[in-house]
Amino acid sequence: MFIKLIKTMIYFTSATLLFSQSIPFSALDSKEKKIITRQPDPRAHYFSMAVQGGIIIAGAIFWNYSERWTGEFGIENEGWFGKESYNGGADKLGHAYTWCLLTRGLIHNYARHGYSRKSSAFWGFTIPAFNGVIIEILDGYTDYNASSEDILFNLLGSGLGAYLYLNPKLDEMIHLDWSYLPSSDLKKNIKRDFTTDYAGQVFTLELNGKGARKILKYNHPSAIDYLQLGFSYYSRGYSGELNTKKQRFAGISLGINLQEFFKEGSSARTFVKYFKVPYSFTGIFRELNANQTEIQTGDTVFNY
Numbered sequence: 174m175f176i177k178l179i180k181t182m183i184y185f186t187s188a189t190l191l192f193s194q195s196i197p198f199s200a201l202d203s204k205e206k207k208i209i210t211r212q213p214d215p216r217a218h219y220f221s222m223a224v225q226g227g228i229i230i231a232g233a234i235f236w237n238y239s240e241r242w243t244g245e246f247g248i249e250n251e252g253w254f255g256k257e258s259y260n261g262g263a264d265k266l267g268h269a270y271t272w273c274l275l276t277r278g279l280i281h282n283y284a285r286h287g288y289s290r291k292s293s294a295f296w297g298f299t300i301p302a303f304n305g306v307i308i309e310i311l312d313g314y315t316d317y318n319a320s321s322e323d324i325l326f327n328l329l330g331s332g333l334g335a336y337l338y339l340n341p342k343l344d345e346m347i348h349l350d351w352s353y354l355p356s357s358d359l360k361k362n363i364k365r366d367f368t369t370d371y372a373g374q375v376f377t378l379e380l381n382g383k384g385a386r387k388i389l390k391y392n393h394p395s396a397i398d399y400l401q402l403g404f405s406y407y408s409r410g411y412s413g414e415l416n417t418k419k420q421r422f423a424g425i426s427l428g429i430n431l432q433e434f435f436k437e438g439s440s441a442r443t444f445v446k447y448f449k450v451p452y453s454f455t456g457i458f459r460e461l462n463a464n465q466t467e468i469q470t471g472d473t474v475f476n477y
Contacts, residue, residue: 217286221279221296225304233311241315249318254406254421256462261408261421265326266376267368268305270351272330274447275301280338290339298335302328346384350377350403352449354475358412372412372477377403377449382430401430405456409477421461422469428454451475 232238252258254265280297288296305327313319330349337344356373358364364372382397405426410417431450435442452471459466467473 213283213288213292214286217283217288218296220282221300224279225300228304229307229311232308238311238315241317243314243316246310246313247316247318248313249320251320251322253322256419256421260371260411261419263371263374263376263406263408263411264369265322266406267371267374268323268326269330269333270349270376272301272305272327273334273349274330276331276334277338280335294335294339297338298331302331305331342384342388344384346381346388348379348381348446350379350447350449351375352377352451352454354451356409356475356477358477363412371407372409373475375405375407375449375474377405377426377428377454379403379428379449381432383433399430399433401428402426403428403454403456405454405458407474419462422458423461424456424458424469426454426456 251264252262254262276297278297279300280293283293283296284290306324309319309321309324309327333349337347352375353367353370354373355367356364356370358372359367359370364370367373380402382395382400382402386395386397403426404423406421406423408419408421410419428449431445431453432442435445451474455468455470457466458469
């Protein structure tokens with residue numbers, strides 16, 4: 174089970190680290206350029222380990238590991254993306270997205286401390302991947318129980334973040350993003366934090382129009398630059414309340430590529446790369462529980 178406090182800390186830590194990449198190298202002054210091009214600074218390790226250690230310790234304290242500790246290791250099968258699975262599988266994509274975000278944040282921390290692209294990707298992947306395994310092992314000795322599915326999607330998210338960083342052309346074309354508006358579950362205090370309010374979330378693997386155009390070596394700006402095609406997934410009705418209608422949606426979405434409205438390297442551009450603004454997309458979705466296909470827009474996606 175994914176600890177809510179840990180997730181909240183990871184979200185804000187990842188966002189802070191990601192925005193550290195927003196300043197292009199060319200915009201730095203000569204003193205900063207010398208820092209980046211000199212020998213790798215080991216303080217990058219200290220910072221990364223402090224963040225990861227802080228996440229684990231804070232989670233153990235605030236989630237009462239001392240009271241929930243069973244001393245016996247347990248593993249829970251959460252059902253992957255099945256109809257009766259935990260959160261309809263949306264939490265698995267939450268793991269992948271969060272670890273992808275954290276990996277990218279740590280990668281840029283290493284890059285700004287003088288590490289090579291490969292070294293930055295290695296440490297940016299390894300540290301959060303290891304941390305994710307440790308978190309699940311600790312969960313396994315409490316009544317939360319460990320989840321092998323969570324570990325797998327943590328690794329997939331970190332792997333995706335590192336792989337795309339090592340392949341800049343693909344990175345410009347492909348990214349994983351998250352869309353969210355508070356659902357009725359959060360407003361009624363059924364869910365008490367946004368990280369587990371899956372009834373208001375949508376996860377999408379995007380294909381960016383501009384990146385695709387460049388991959389195809391078409392060098393002239395086009396209207397397609399402002400579009401992105403994605404494979405989206407979300408679930409509704411899995412809050413645990415009785416008599417709720419459980420729904421799982423998977424489909425193809427077409428949205429606005431908001432990155433093109435902001436300066437390259439800006440914080441705003443980074444933000445809209447990883448956060449899919451609600452109501453900026455539509456799509457054709459299959460409701461997997463009822464086996465029905467329908468067109469979904471902002472009102473139907475987020476009106477829960």
